[in-house]
Amino acid sequence: MRTALVLGAGMVGIGAALHLQKRGFSVVVVDRRPPGEETSHGNAGIIQSEAVEPYAMPRDVPSLAKVALGLTNDVHYKLSAMPDHAEPIARYWWNSEAHRHSAISEAYASLIAHAAPEHDLLIREAGAEALIRRDGYLALHRRPAGFEEGIAEARRIGEHYGIPHRILDAPAVRALEPALVGPIAGAVHWTDPWTVSDPGGLVKAYAALFTRNGGTLRIGDALSLKPARSGWSVATADGPIEAEIAVVALGPWSPDVLKPLGYTFSMLRMRGYHRHYVGGATLARSFYDEDWGYVLAPMARGLRITTGAEFTGRDAPATPVQLARAEAAARDLLDLGNSVDPDPWFGERPVLAGMLPMIGAAPNHPGLWFDFGHGHQGFTLGPVSGRLLAEMIAGEAPGVDPQPFHP
Ligand SMILES: Cc1cc2nc3c(=O)[nH]c(=O)nc-3n(C[C@H](O)[C@H](O)[C@H](O)COP(=O)(O)OP(=O)(O)OC[C@H]3O[C@@H](n4cnc5c(N)ncnc54)[C@H](O)[C@@H]3O)c2cc1C
Structure with a gap:
């Protein structure tokens, strides 16, 4: 029997382990913690079948000035930490140019297209249906001008990639979510994504399988x-444990383990925060507040706010500036209740400057494989990435063209 070591028990590592196991490998997953307790626990829990394009950085001067001056809640940065972030940000910005971004998006979309069906198989096998809602999420707009832009963007995505959505005016949003009593212009309802009431719990359910x-x-x-x-x-x-092959699926920590082997990566570490609230209104489904850059998700522990990207020192203490702004913004929209977490959770999205995850064989070490850098959508992409990787390792014809993801 062929043997495999998978390093990392997040959504990506467990996804790889399950798919290697399905192909007859004897698999050991190694982590310093139990499964699903880091980034794959802390996220917004959306299985994002609509996320066909990686986020592009703004390239126009007014948008960049807004970020630099701290006028948007999507991004926050600590000036003294920026020299460490400069190189990957510059590369990511280069890849955000329209033509390059469009080519990258075609590859990204090819993987995202299989993400929900791959989860579906595992959800059924793991008996995890109780954690899943299959009725999408809302991208909420407060300003009419922003809503018009959101509608145009949704139409573009819908037409180009065939992603279904509904346009809801303010009364239609309130009919769907009566708790939303604050200022709303309307929403794009992405109907295909699924939401998970306990993201770490889903990883644990897959690990139990x-x-x-x-x-x-x-x-x-x-x-x-x-x-x-x-x-x-x-x-x-x-x-010590030995195996024929090793898979590095350590999310934001992957570069640390590969550095001694001579590999360096241009990775943006986009910190995000979350906090839960109870005792207030109830929501049927998650929403993304387009004007304040946070997600509010009904979860098992309460309403979870997750924030956008913060660029700070790797081990810097929490500076939950975006979380405080998001909390105030959410209170404009609904009765949020009270926080149940003494401190906010925070963790890093592992975003490679090339915008795509690396899934494939290490260039210089036989038997070593990479499966990391899933950025904003690793919770979505874990199972399909694991399948692609396992198909390559097992010598099967891959279901998705692996070339764009080659390390
Ligand atoms: C605020 C926020 C919101 C997000 N929302 C979404 C969303 O809605 N949908 C979505 O698809 N994605 C979302 N993401 C992104 C997603 O969470 C990540 O891309 C994904 O969890 C990465 O999974 P992973 O398995 O690669 O990493 P992780 O889940 O971090 O797993 C890595 C594992 O490696 C282990 N490890 C690290 N170092 C070592 C070591 N030296 N020895 C042993 N073990 C080690 C860790 O303990 C950990 O278990 C969000 C991220 C954030 C921060």
Whole structure:
């Protein structure tokens, strides 16, 4: 039996482990924590079948000035940390040029197209249906001009990629979500995405499926990864483990483990925050507040606010400026209730400057495979990425063209 080590028990690592297991591999997943307790826990929980294009950075001067002057809540930055972020941001900005972004988006869309069906299979096998809502989310606009822009953009995406949506005026939004009593111009209802009431819980449900089917989870430090006689080895709490192949699926920590092997990556670390609120209004589905750049999601623990991107020092303490603004903005729209978290959660989106995740064989080390850099949509893309990776490892014809994702 062929053997595999998967480093990282987030949505991406567990997705890879399940698909290797389906192809007859004996798989051990190694993480320093139990499954689904980092980025794959802290996100907004949307399985984003509408997210066919990676976010492009603004390239026009007024939009860049807004970001630089702190006039948008989508992005926040700490000036002293910017030298560390400058190189990946410059590359990402270069890739945001219309023609380059359009080519990248075609590749991204090819992967996103299979994301929800791949989740669907795992949701059914894992018996996790209770965590899923399958009725989309709202992109909410407060200003009529912004709403018009949102409608035009939704039409463009809808026509080019065939993504369904509905345009709702303010009364239609309120009919759908009576709790929204504040100022609203209208919303784009993306009807295809699914939302998850406990994102970490879904990873844990998939991990339980993996162990039920004979997989092994081990606590260990991926920084101990090294070549071994039979392939690769890693130290765990239960002693060293060796396997024929190793998959690096460590999200934002992947570059740390690969640096000693001579690989460097241009990765943007976009920190996001979340906090839960209870005792206020109830929402049927999640919404994204286009004017204030946050998602409000009904989750098992309460209404979860998740914020946009913050560029700060890697180990810098929490500076939840965007979260405070988002909370105030959400209170304009509905009765938010009170926070139940003593401190906000924060974590980093692993965004590669090339805008696409890396899924494929390491260029210089036989038996080493990469599956990371899923940026804003890793929760969505974990299972389909795992499938693509496992197909390549097993020598099967891949269901998605792997070339754009080649490390
Ligand atoms: C605020 C926010 C909102 C988001 N909303 C969405 C959304 O709605 N939809 C969506 O699709 N995506 C969303 N994302 C993005 C998504 O959460 C990430 O892309 C995804 O979780 C990345 O998954 P991963 O498995 O690659 O990384 P992770 O989930 O971070 O897993 C990496 C694992 O590696 C382990 N690890 C790290 N270092 C070591 C080591 N040295 N040894 C052992 N183990 C180690 C960690 O413990 C962790 O379990 C959001 C992100 C944020 C921050």
